Amino acid sequence: MDRIITVEGVKKTIFGSGSIKRLGEECKALGAKRAIIIADKALAGTTIVTDSLEALKSASIEVIPYFEVLPEPAPSLADAAAAIASKEAADCVVGIGGGSTMDVAKAAAVLTKNPGSATDYIGLGLVKNPGLPSVMVPTTAGTGSEVTFTAVFTMRESKSKGGINSPYLYPSLAILDPELTLSLPPYPTAYTGMDALTHAIESYTSLQAHFLSETQSLSAIELISGNLRGAVYDGSNMIYREGMLKGSYQAGLGLAMAGVGAVHALAYPLGALFNIPHGIANATLLPFVMAYNYPGNTEKFAMIAQALGEGIDGLSMREAASKAASAVAQLSKDIGIPASLKELQIPVEAIPEMAQGAMKVARPLANNPRPVTVDSAAEIYRLAFKG
Numbered sequence: 325m326d327r328i329i330t331v332e333g334v335k336k337t338i339f340g341s342g343s344i345k346r347l348g349e350e351c352k353a354l355g356a357k358r359a360i361i362i363a364d365k366a367l368a369g370t371t372i373v374t375d376s377l378e379a380l381k382s383a384s385i386e387v388i389p390y391f392e393v394l395p396e397p398a399p400s401l402a403d404a405a406a407a408i409a410s411k412e413a414a415d416c417v418v419g420i421g422g423g424s425t426m427d428v429a430k431a432a433a434v435l436t437k438n439p440g441s442a443t444d445y446i447g448l449g450l451v452k453n454p455g456l457p458s459v460m461v462p463t464t465a466g467t468g469s470e471v472t473f474t475a476v477f478t479m480r481e482s483k484s485k486g487g488i489n490s491p492y493l494y495p496s497l498a499i500l501d502p503e504l505t506l507s508l509p510p511y512p513t514a515y516t517g518m519d520a521l522t523h524a525i526e527s528y529t530s531l532q533a534h535f536l537s538e539t540q541s542l543s544a545i546e547l548i549s550g551n552l553r554g555a556v557y558d559g560s561n562m563i564y565r566e567g568m569l570k571g572s573y574q575a576g577l578g579l580a581m582a583g584v585g586a587v588h589a590l591a592y593p594l595g596a597l598f599n600i601p602h603g604i605a606n607a608t609l610l611p612f613v614m615a616y617n618y619p620g621n622t623e624k625f626a627m628i629a630q631a632l633g634e635g636i637d638g639l640s641m642r643e644a645a646s647k648a649a650s651a652v653a654q655l656s657k658d659i660g661i662p663a664s665l666k667e668l669q670i671p672v673e674a675i676p677e678m679a680q681g682a683m684k685v686a687r688p689l690a691n692n693p694r695p696v697t698v699d700s701a702a703e704i705y706r707l708a709f710k711g
């Protein structure tokens with residue numbers, strides 16, 4: 325190994341069915357007396373939130389609700405949550421939901437201790453002070469936000485997306501309770517699961533990958549490919565849900581250590597220009613970017629094909645590697661992911677603007693196993709348009 329590796333991450337993880345019941349005592353252990361609970365409106369009335377509130381109240385923790393999160397959140401939502409947290413003297417932030425909610429919660433936690441707005445901190449390493457203790461409770465097996473140092477926002481005025489990236493965003497605690505994912509309907513199960521698979525594949529093939537990240541990423545690919553169809557078609561089956569939450573968690577760890585690649589870079593303009601949810605954008609683009617990327621690292625893509633359940637005995641490395649993209653395309657098809665940008669109603673004329681937009685997502689592109697130019701980005705979009 326020719327480089328020095330540093331690993332940071334979420335401080336504590338609790339995994340298991342029924343672990344949400346520990347929310348109150350764990351917040352108390354973090355010193356909490358008044359916790360702001362961040363969720364979206366749809367989740368607010370569900371037993372997931374009412375059980376969480378109950379767990380906090382039974383630990384004598386006062387609850388400040390903020391149930392205003394919207395998909396692909398604007399930075400103003402984090403500003404608003406932080407303002408309420410400060411006004412109400414909250415001493416802990418709890419985010420319950422998918423990636424959008426956890427990103428708002430992570431940002432709000434640091435904004436209570438750093439002046440200005442979330443937009444001031446979009447970039448890498450701009451947050452100066454640690455925030456309030458934060459607890460993340462994912463209700464989808466997808467984003468991995470509960471273990472990463474990133475909070476992504478959509479700036480609709482400038483039609484762009486960007487992330488706050490700072491070690492201060494690592495949560496104090498992640499509680500992963502697979503029971504909370506049981507009620508997720510099939511389609512969001514499918515596309516959030518494909519987002520997790522994208523994290524696993526992109527972190528595994530990232531130029532920043534290393535011996536610790538690779539084991540997490542490859543295990544995640546196996547877990548997700550082995551459980552995603554089941555989670556979509558038999559969503560009340562705990563075995564599939566647990567497998568998916570383990571997979572998305574490991575994919576999140578891989579991503580936290582090694583970053584993501586061109587799928588995420590090319591997906592950002594779909595969200596910023598056309599409001600396509602992050603998971604759907606990634607899921608639709610993933611097989612096309614893999615087909616472009618595999619010559620960049622045939623050995624790793626052959627390993628991915630094997631982890632996806634493809635038989636590779638007797639094949640050359642190149643042949644084995646080429647099976648990875650088709651295996652993902654088949655998985656996408658089986659679970660109802662749109663097969664093309666055309667199906668997502670993206671206009672073909674937008675491709676040049678999208679390619680320009682993707683090139684601005686510099687960090688993921690720098691990790692990609694094969695260099696991506698504006699022309700190759702446009703070509704990937706064209707192929708993805710046709711399907």
Ligand SMILES: [Fe+2]
Nearest residue numbers: 467519523606
């Ligand atoms: Fe993602």
